[in-house]
Amino acid sequence: MALTGLFLCFFLIIHLLGNLQLLLPKEEAQLQYNLYSHFLSGNILIKIVSYVLYASILLHTIDAIYLSTKAKKASGETYVKDKRNRASKWYSRQMMLLGTIVFAFLVIHFKDFWYPYKFGSIETDINGNKDLYSLVVVSFQELWYVILYAVAILALGFHLLHGFFSAFRSVGLYHPYYTKIVKTIGIGFAVLMTFGYLIIPFYIFLKL
Amino acid sequence: MKIYLKIWRQKNKDTKGQLEDHTLDNVSAEMSFLEMLDMLNLKLAKSGERPVEFDHDCREGICGQCGVMINGIAHGPLKNTTTCQLHMRSFKDGDTIYIEPFKAKAFPVIRDLKVDRTGFDDIIAAGGYVSVNTGQAPEANSIPVTHNEAEAAFDSAACIGCGACVATCKNASAALFTSAKISQFTHLPQGKKESAKRTVDMVNRMEELDFGHCTNTEACQIECPQDISVLNIAKMNFEYNKAKLKK
Ligand code: HEM
Ligand code: FES
Numbered sequence: 001m002a003l004t005g006l007f008l009c010f011f012l013i014i015h016l017l018g019n020l021q022l023l024l025p026k027e028e029a030q031l032q033y034n035l036y037s038h039f040l041s042g043n044i045l046i047k048i049v050s051y052v053l054y055a056s057i058l059l060h061t062i063d064a065i066y067l068s069t070k071a072k073k074a075s076g077e078t079y080v081k082d083k084r085n086r087a088s089k090w091y092s093r094q095m096m097l098l099g100t101i102v103f104a105f106l107v108i109h110f111k112d113f114w115y116p117y118k119f120g121s122i123e124t125d126i127n128g129n130k131d132l133y134s135l136v137v138v139s140f141q142e143l144w145y146v147i148l149y150a151v152a153i154l155a156l157g158f159h160l161l162h163g164f165f166s167a168f169r170s171v172g173l174y175h176p177y178y179t180k181i182v183k184t185i186g187i188g189f190a191v192l193m194t195f196g197y198l199i200i201p202f203y204i205f206l207k208l
Numbered sequence: 209m210k211i212y213l214k215i216w217r218q219k220n221k222d223t224k225g226q227l228e229d230h231t232l233d234n235v236s237a238e239m240s241f242l243e244m245l246d247m248l249n250l251k252l253a254k255s256g257e258r259p260v261e262f263d264h265d266c267r268e269g270i271c272g273q274c275g276v277m278i279n280g281i282a283h284g285p286l287k288n289t290t291t292c293q294l295h296m297r298s299f300k301d302g303d304t305i306y307i308e309p310f311k312a313k314a315f316p317v318i319r320d321l322k323v324d325r326t327g328f329d330d331i332i333a334a335g336g337y338v339s340v341n342t343g344q345a346p347e348a349n350s351i352p353v354t355h356n357e358a359e360a361a362f363d364s365a366a367c368i369g370c371g372a373c374v375a376t377c378k379n380a381s382a383a384l385f386t387s388a389k390i391s392q393f394t395h396l397p398q399g400k401k402e403s404a405k406r407t408v409d410m411v412n413r414m415e416e417l418d419f420g421h422c423t424n425t426e427a428c429q430i431e432c433p434q435d436i437s438v439l440n441i442a443k444m445n446f447e448y449n450k451a452k453l454k455k
Binding site: 067070071073074075076077078079080081082083084086087088089092093095162165166168169170171173174176179 | 214216227277279280281282306308311312313314315376378379380381418419420421422423424425426427428430431438439440441442443445446447448449450
């Protein structure tokens, strides 16, 4: 769980950096982004990383389902009066729900961008690269689509708010000082990822 | 003061339980929570009804027998306090108090508020000991242990095994208990030797039993009467992963 989660976190950084190119001025962004996408799809190293990514998502999800069923079985009968919530953060208890939202989003995300790019026939730009840029920009003209993204990214943000530090604990980081630092970094990471990924659809919706 | 009780009654682990209403007059604020239950039981006994069964032993917060859910919180509203050390001054005249047993698959109800915590004993039996006879208490300075290590071992050893961590955890995980019982040895030279085997054995035993898996919500430490640190769990994960990697 921790290892796949941390790999996904690492991927989020790279994925965000790549996609921030969408924020460049239109003419520049279009050609550069399409070239970048073309480069990624041709690179053998990226190919290997992408298979690790697919495997991570699958293993993480399977582990998530396993943990949740185990928790459900272990919990036994429910309390009539239950005030246990005071002792923990809601998002730490709702990792499965948040993860499920992220998963549902990933399905849509793959279907809308990954699948057409890999297997569909889409237009090319003047350099002859597949015009993923226009596909993305057109998608984000719809308000409901932007809202869908916002919801998913907020879910991801809260998932990370708990997940990041939790992963380090699961691996075995127990030093009181460094665990504090990791917790702070985790908050920073979650906030950065949330805003980073939120900017893109909103910027395109409002500006382009 | 007048106290309304909604108290869990259950014949045995095979029957279904439910809440039963009782009212107590003249409860004094100086009474401990268990004395209030004694008062209820005296009343029940006098009227020929079956008294409410609940676990308790020392009544001074050190044995870990007395855990129940009070108004939905393990050991009640006060932080770092066992049920027996909770007093009725924490409640007001006219309050309704819900009292339920700790509920988890691994802690089947024996009767009423009494649960079977044999699972904890099983985890200890899997490795919570030092397997050489250490004899009499040795001369204090013959095995050097730094002050900080001694304190850390003692902090972990402060776990009274009450089960509040399991009852509080949304996963019903026994990670806090198990990790405290592992850490208390790992800090000391006598226990360090077998640390890898002990950790793997105890964690594996915990996994086999009906406990869930820790996901670091950290609720356990908040409701632990002894404030056992969740960093024990991280240390257990570290020892476990290290032992597995070495193999
Ligand atoms: C980009 C996607 C995702 C990232 C970056 C991510 C990251 C993480 C991280 C770092 C953890 C902590 C691991 C640990 O405590 O050892 C975690 C835990 C978890 N994740 Fe995800 N995750 C993602 C997607 C998902 C999905 C799709 C699901 C479910 C369908 C999911 C469900 C869970 C659950 C149930 C936990 C366990 C809670 C815990 O251990 O704290 N996650 N995730
Ligand atoms: S009865 Fe011993 S700790 Fe409460």
